Amino acid sequence: MSQQTVGILHPGSMGAAVAACAAANAARVLWCTEGRSPASAARAEQFGLEPVATLPELLDQADTVISLCPPAAAEDLAAEVASHGFGGWYVDANAISPERMRRIEEMLSSHAKAVVDGGVIGSPPVNGKSPLLVLSGPAPAVARVEALFVDTAVRTKTLGTTIGQASALKLAYASFQKTSRVLVALSIGLARAHDVDQELLDIASQRTDSYLAEPEYVAKTAARAWRWGPEMEEVADTLEAVGLPSEMLRAAATTLARWDDAKDGELTLTDALTRLAQP
Template sequence: MDDQPTVAILHPGSMGAAVAACTRANAREVLWCPAGRSPASTARAEEHGLVPVNSIAEVVDRADIVISLCPPAAAEDVAAEVASYGFGGWYLDANAIAPERMQYIADLLTPSVKAVIDGSVVGSPPVNGKTPRLFLSGPAAAVARIENLFADTDVRTQALGTGIGAASALKLSYTTYQKTSRVLAALALGMAREHGVDQELTDIASHRTRSYLAEPEYVAKTAARAWRWGPELEEAADTLEAAGLPSEMLRAAATTLARWDDSKDDSEMALADALDRLAQP
């Protein structure tokens, strides 16, 4: 592989497409496979300059680096498919999955690949000036290769060491607080609205430093992202259990988010509609 690797992204959702697009600055080309993907995925890929390829087999054959950024539940299936085609390059799994699942994926791919890198993205997609952080753990040389791939782009990288699982653990630790806090804010606002004191609740919260209750407009955004946040919280719950910590709060938050499953990526939803759906799914 030379200094301009061929990169593949599996599969380009809003985060994956934007992250992959950043690699174009240091890659020969960035591939993706439109087979079976939605028109929205195709539009995103075209917008970000990704190169369509007819099959996953061809993607794997042509790529030096494969980046997996998909819903958590699909992470193992994606890795298994890549392994089935004998991929021999560098595999970056940047999904929000438990460290134990990350290790399973590393073990699955290790016989054929040069290296598996554990990654996690924290922040919003790198568009419109947003600069998310990509945390990396794994073999030092492989981590350095990924850092070079994102050098001088809007994705800021940070190495966490050589152990597989560290990046995944950090992502889920942050998810445990950040996403559950959003769910609690939605429930509090829903309760207050039922009793006609929602404006007063927001006013109280506005006098607190960085309280999610002071950002009621974010409830609708939470509803639109619930389809992927819920599985992330389930992964975090599994990780808590593995550490001997109670997981019931996160599983309850995931169940709450499931009430918004039909609100997937609804960017036009109003706060009132989001709270209605929460109260009467």
């Protein structure tokens, strides 16, 4: 067993499940209760994470901190960690642009032993799911992170030593995986408005591996829109940074914003399409 003490920021559906996998190889896995919701507390308890009262208390005890939060909060959270002079290993596994990842490295570098760039590709590691955690950064630091997930449901892949590589791969994958589901919602919504949605699904079902033949994903997409929309903005920023057009990803983010109030809810297909048609 690794002797690392790990702090998770913050235990959302992905963060809590990833932290539980790390617990298999760590001495302790901590989370901070201050300002967190009852849902976060329930998840942390479900996965056996150890509570501490405040962020400074967590940072004092943790060797390695893993940040898994909504993309928009990643820099503010890193800045808060930096303000406390955290001197351990910091892993940012959020869906953010390489540019933002490099800014996070810079703000933490004066105190932290190392910063690791990470990205989770796939669903939370529960119910047989086995996501891939891609990593880049200083080799010794990356090796410490990999050691936390040996023989767990979280697979790891090291891409190199350059900060930004893992973030770029995560966003490249997300640009297709998530915008394709937004397009499904628009396709089905258009067909339903003209009372031909069943015909559309019949045609799509004749093709293999088509999201369009699986309308249940529309409701799932709506429930995740509050997280996916900001992620699409990160993809758009990253496209622009290398001279590629970003309009489609900006439009996907705008479309997802129509579902913001459906945060992690249980929606039917009809509910999701009704909200999509109402700005």
